[in-house]
Amino acid sequence: NAGVTQTPKFRILKIGQSMTLQCTQDMNHNYMYWYRQDPGMGLKLIYYSVGAGITDKGEVPNGYNVSRSTTEDFPLRLELAAPSQTSVYFCASRDRGSSSYNSPLHFGNGTRLTVT
Amino acid sequence: GENVEQHPSTLSVQEGDSAVIKCTYSDSASNYFPWYKQELGKRPQLIIDIRSNVGEKKDQRIAVTLNKTAKHFSLHITETQPEDSAVYFCAAKTQGGSEKLVFGKGTKLTVNP
Numbered sequence: 001n002a003g004v005t006q007t008p009k010f011r012i013l014k015i016g017q018s019m020t021l022q023c024t025q026d027m028n029h030n031y032m033y034w035y036r037q038d039p040g041m042g043l044k045l046i047y048y049s050v051g052a053g054i055t056d057k058g059e060v061p062n063g064y065n066v067s068r069s070t071t072e073d074f075p076l077r078l079e080l081a082a083p084s085q086t087s088v089y090f091c092a093s094r095d096r097g098s099s100s101y102n103s104p105l106h107f108g109n110g111t112r113l114t115v116t
Numbered sequence: 117g118e119n120v121e122q123h124p125s126t127l128s129v130q131e132g133d134s135a136v137i138k139c140t141y142s143d144s145a146s147n148y149f150p151w152y153k154q155e156l157g158k159r160p161q162l163i164i165d166i167r168s169n170v171g172e173k174k175d176q177r178i179a180v181t182l183n184k185t186a187k188h189f190s191l192h193i194t195e196t197q198p199e200d201s202a203v204y205f206c207a208a209k210t211q212g213g214s215e216k217l218v219f220g221k222g223t224k225l226t227v228n229p
Contacts, residue, residue: 031215040125042205042221043160050215058216059117090159102148102167102209105217107159 002026006091006108013081013115021076021111023091030096032074033105034058034066036087043090049074081115088112118143120208122220130228135196137223139206140188146208149182149189150217154203163204164191196227 007022025032030051035043045058049068063085065077074093078085089111095103119142129135141149147168152160166173166180166189173180177196182189193200206220 033217035219040221042122043219045216045218048215059218102150102165104150104162104165105152105160107161109159 004091004093004106004108006111008111009109010112013113015081015083015115017081018079021089023074023108024072025093026072027093027106028071029093031094032068033092034076035090035092036060037090038087046076083115086113086115118146118208118218120206120218120220122206122223124223125221126224128226128228129196131196131198133196135193135225137191137204138188139220141208143210144187145210148209150207151180151191152205152207154205160205198227198229201225201227
């Protein structure tokens with residue numbers, strides 16, 4: 001059981017380039033999330049998904065796109081990289097839970113992205 | 117939408133002392149409040165959480181208290197140890213409807229030996 005796996009761990013992009021951050025989980029979790037973490041700014045939600053085929057915007061979605069074709073995978077796409085997208089990106093997943101139980105978020109190890 | 121404020125941003129204590137981190141939230145419908153610990157260069161990990169139908173929850177040296185009326189909740193760490201040094205994040209979520217978990221900006225705790 002690998003949990004949440006993110007690739008790559010590090011990446012340097014030039015302004016205007018595009019890339020996809022990969023995220024996969026093997027816990028059969030319904031919910032998946034993408035957060036970015038800037039120094040001193042906590043974790044900001046970019047996009048999330050409550051199941052295959054369903055995605056929704058978080059707090060800071062501009063400049064990003066996502067897809068959820070399978071339960072396991074939730075890739076994050078940057079189309080035209082900008083210096084403001086320099087950050088650490090965390091993918092997370094959790095179980096659906098119930099009315100009496102909130103399942104915890106399981107985070108991946110993060111992807112450190114630099115745009116120059 | 118939900119907004120979570122966290123204070124202080126940095127906290128330095130002597131080993132053995134207690135540490136308290138406070139958070140306030142804006143959405144009165146929020147009913148789930150987890151705390152995450154992030155060690156340097158690592159992923160955030162859940163350390164304790166509380167639901168809105170409970171006022172306090174303890175797990176060994178850590179405890180969380182919730183005041184629904186005032187819309188604030190706090191993390192208490194007693195008998196701090198150097199390995200407690202990390203960044204701590206509070207968060208809030210509304211049960212049902214949106215599944216967004218909104219985080220505070222974090223508190224960097226340093227425990228000095």
